[in-house]
Amino acid sequence: MEQLSATAYVILGFVRNEPRSGYEIKAVVDNSTRFFWAASYGQIYPELKRLAEAGLIVGSDVPTGGRRRTVYEITADGEEELRAWLRQEPETFEMRDEGLLKLFFADALPREEAVAILRSMRDKRRAVNAQLQALKQMKGELDDPFPMIVLQGGLEFTEWFADWCERMEARLLDSALDERSG
Numbered sequence: 001m002e003q004l005s006a007t008a009y010v011i012l013g014f015v016r017n018e019p020r021s022g023y024e025i026k027a028v029v030d031n032s033t034r035f036f037w038a039a040s041y042g043q044i045y046p047e048l049k050r051l052a053e054a055g056l057i058v059g060s061d062v063p064t065g066g067r068r069r070t071v072y073e074i075t076a077d078g079e080e081e082l083r084a085w086l087r088q089e090p091e092t093f094e095m096r097d098e099g100l101l102k103l104f105f106a107d108a109l110p111r112e113e114a115v116a117i118l119r120s121m122r123d124k125r126r127a128v129n130a131q132l133q134a135l136k137q138m139k140g141e142l143d144d145p146f147p148m149i150v151l152q153g154g155l156e157f158t159e160w161f162a163d164w165c166e167r168m169e170a171r172l173l174d175s176a177l178d179e180r181s182g
Helices: 006-016 022-030 039-054 076-087 098-104 112-141 145-181
Strands: 056-061 069-074
Touching: 006 022, 006 039, 006 056, 006 069, 006 076, 022 039, 022 069, 039 056, 039 069, 069 076, 098 112, 112 145
Parallel strands: none
Antiparallel strands: 056 069
16 A cells, blocks of 8 residues: 555544545534644545545445535544554654745845734734634533644644744844944
8 A cells, every 4th residue: 555645644533433525524624633734625535535445444425415425434444544653753844834934035125014924924823823712612621632632732832923923023123223223
């Protein structure tokens, strides 16, 4: 069997406890792992096909309102594959943040425009934090503590990042004052 993608493991994880359609997988991703590991329809549907061909999931047709709908369940082999992957050391650490990328090159802008990048990043993190707070209220206490632990990490990280943006904004503005008065 060829190496599975991270999206394949997302799918295995989400069909492990509950059979789901591709649409349902995407919806649950958008309200959970999207904040740190996104998956698009363009990734999910081809992976569903590959996982089914590999015998790691099995699909059943469950029509809904006249529409064709396939719901997938994990197989014993899929469960074994998921557990094996969970036991491996994580290989990927990647933080993709366009705001940080722009800030890295912000010396091409006047200082106030560079500071606006930080303000935008701060506002975005606060908005994400509000979304995560809403999820926390919605989820309540789950039987499975691990999603709540990850949610708490997301809350703390977005709070820290927003505070960091404010501190860096103050630093840039203070250095701009020093340049003008010096």
